[in-house]
Amino acid sequence: MKITLRGTRGSIPVPGAESYIYGGNTTCIEVVAQSGERVIIDAGSGIRPLGNQMVNQEGPSHCHIFLTHTHWDHIQGLPFFVPLFIPGFTIDLFGPVDPVYNNSLRHVLSRQMEYCYFPVLESELKAKIRYTDLQDGVSYQIGSLTVQPILTNHPVVNFGYLITEGERRFFFTGDHEPPQNLYQRGEEGYEEYQRLIDERLALLDGPMQGVDLVVADSMFTREEYFSKRMGWGHSYYDWWIERVERLNIELIMLTHHDPERTDRALDAIFSELQESYPHLIGRFAIATEGMVFEL
Amino acid sequence: MVEFSGDEAQVLARIVDTLPAFPASVQAILELTGDINIDPRKLIEVIEHDPVLTLKILRLVNSAAFGLRQRMSSIKQAFVYVGINTVKNLAISVAAMGTMPHTNMGSCRMELFLEHCVTTAAVARLFARHRGVTESDLSDYFVAGLLHDIGMIILARWQNDSYATLLEQARSQQLPIVLLERQYLKYDHPQIASLVLSRWQLPEQIVTAVATHHSPLERQLTQLDMVLFVANQVSKLLMSEAGHPFSKIEALPEPMQAWLGCELSEVPALLGKLEAEIEVTRQFLQ
Numbered sequence: 001m002k003i004t005l006r007g008t009r010g011s012i013p014v015p016g017a018e019s020y021i022y023g024g025n026t027t028c029i030e031v032v033a034q035s036g037e038r039v040i041i042d043a044g045s046g047i048r049p050l051g052n053q054m055v056n057q058e059g060p061s062h063c064h065i066f067l068t069h070t071h072w073d074h075i076q077g078l079p080f081f082v083p084l085f086i087p088g089f090t091i092d093l094f095g096p097v098d099p100v101y102n103n104s105l106r107h108v109l110s111r112q113m114e115y116c117y118f119p120v121l122e123s124e125l126k127a128k129i130r131y132t133d134l135q136d137g138v139s140y141q142i143g144s145l146t147v148q149p150i151l152t153n154h155p156v157v158n159f160g161y162l163i164t165e166g167e168r169r170f171f172f173t174g175d176h177e178p179p180q181n182l183y184q185r186g187e188e189g190y191e192e193y194q195r196l197i198d199e200r201l202a203l204l205d206g207p208m209q210g211v212d213l214v215v216a217d218s219m220f221t222r223e224e225y226f227s228k229r230m231g232w233g234h235s236y237y238d239w240w241i242e243r244v245e246r247l248n249i250e251l252i253m254l255t256h257h258d259p260e261r262t263d264r265a266l267d268a269i270f271s272e273l274q275e276s277y278p279h280l281i282g283r284f285a286i287a288t289e290g291m292v293f294e295l
Numbered sequence: 296m297v298e299f300s301g302d303e304a305q306v307l308a309r310i311v312d313t314l315p316a317f318p319a320s321v322q323a324i325l326e327l328t329g330d331i332n333i334d335p336r337k338l339i340e341v342i343e344h345d346p347v348l349t350l351k352i353l354r355l356v357n358s359a360a361f362g363l364r365q366r367m368s369s370i371k372q373a374f375v376y377v378g379i380n381t382v383k384n385l386a387i388s389v390a391a392m393g394t395m396p397h398t399n400m401g402s403c404r405m406e407l408f409l410e411h412c413v414t415t416a417a418v419a420r421l422f423a424r425h426r427g428v429t430e431s432d433l434s435d436y437f438v439a440g441l442l443h444d445i446g447m448i449i450l451a452r453w454q455n456d457s458y459a460t461l462l463e464q465a466r467s468q469q470l471p472i473v474l475l476e477r478q479y480l481k482y483d484h485p486q487i488a489s490l491v492l493s494r495w496q497l498p499e500q501i502v503t504a505v506a507t508h509h510s511p512l513e514r515q516l517t518q519l520d521m522v523l524f525v526a527n528q529v530s531k532l533l534m535s536e537a538g539h540p541f542s543k544i545e546a547l548p549e550p551m552q553a554w555l556g557c558e559l560s561e562v563p564a565l566l567g568k569l570e571a572e573i574e575v576t577r578q579f580l581q
Contacts, residue, residue, distance in 0.1 A: 096362075097362075099355070099356075099358070099361045099377075099381070100381060100384045100385055133362075134362065135359075135362030136361075136362050136363050136364045137364045138362070151363065151364075151376065151377075153378060154378065155378055155379075155380035155381070156378075156380065156381065157361065157377065157381065179375050182335050182336050182339070182374070183336065189336070189339075189371070192371060193371055193375070196369075196371055196372050196375040197375055200375045200376060203364075203365070231379070233378075
């Protein structure tokens, strides 16, 4: 499979000179199967140039978009994804439902194309669009790719995706925060809560064991996370790097960059991480828009 | 407070018992979740101490909508798997909205009734905030708005056909339903509502505000009385469908008009994100 990072930014696009290297578009990852099918994970603003490319070049007119969740930075590119407007394209959309309000994926997505937000209604789009509500662990076969949604931890239901093709495996975490114990050590409830967290993490670690490539939400530094970002639904760099060895992950790309983070700041963070984990140099890097991986 | 005779009290008690409970935990959850810096441990504690609420939340988390591979058997486990935010939103939804019935009252469609209740609740909360009520007290305003007309549900079940006739008359003659209740029935819906809310052990200030929401000058007005009265009228102004049985707007008594300091029609513009608030509340009811 060929994986292209089309958007590496979290929260909101940040165009400009200070995001020139690592990229300013929000989350979008393109995965093209050996059999030719195209899977797109998330529809942040990075999906817009990809859509233009799909329309202007020869290639399949059918694609499969898997959404990790429907927070803005993961769907805001969708109304600008040109294939949606073109007859002859078929777009299969997969993602979680909104279980709190019991709304389907279609309902949630069509809301962002109501007249008050966008001039074209979802019902007016010309492509053939199909929606599939996903369930945790239930896989879909897309050509030679198997795509399995795996529940991760975020303030809304969020799926990571394990994509397998033969022996090669790629995992994208979507947005994910390491679950934290709500109780202090020694407090009643601590042990029970920790046991639940450990069981929960084992379910996440299992599919990541020995994976060739992980693209992981690492929005914060450890210091930022523990000082004021706990509960925001995102991870910190060290949490993932420490899993490289434990889970025998070949390579982790750290993504979902904070919009305030300039290229220089990301360079500095990368240098510090290399100093902290010299034995893992080459097994982690900062995700950069446009990067391509062949597995 | 109105007194009911022995037989009537029994009949009413039976009808009230057919409504879902509104336990103390609901109030606690609304108060806790009104604070953005909520201590999740307190939320766990409140939910776990209410077995009905716990079961309802777990049933939802284990439903096909969530599509989890693991079966959740405790609130703590649900926190770990689907996150604090989701459980918190489920708790609010289950807690506050589970109390609202979903059957029609005669020719009056329940969705109209619910729209009025939901809008009143949203206006009451936002208007109270506009008037400087602290965040932790806003839930009282919301609950009072949501439940202020609950007495109509009881009357419709108790009096059945004759209440349906009154609703129709209120609609066709554009009269406040409460006037017809007082003319033709022994009790009006605020009196009945106060009985229900007392049985649900809601805070006294909510019970009295609801009990006098059509006769506010019966006693010294509280801020909650005034906000509820105004919210009820504003909700009628905003209703998308005219000519429903509770659409007649009542004039503000003089002291309340002075307190308000503007026209009723000017109130929605003061409330900011009213549409969003109504939409969220409506979603919970679905």
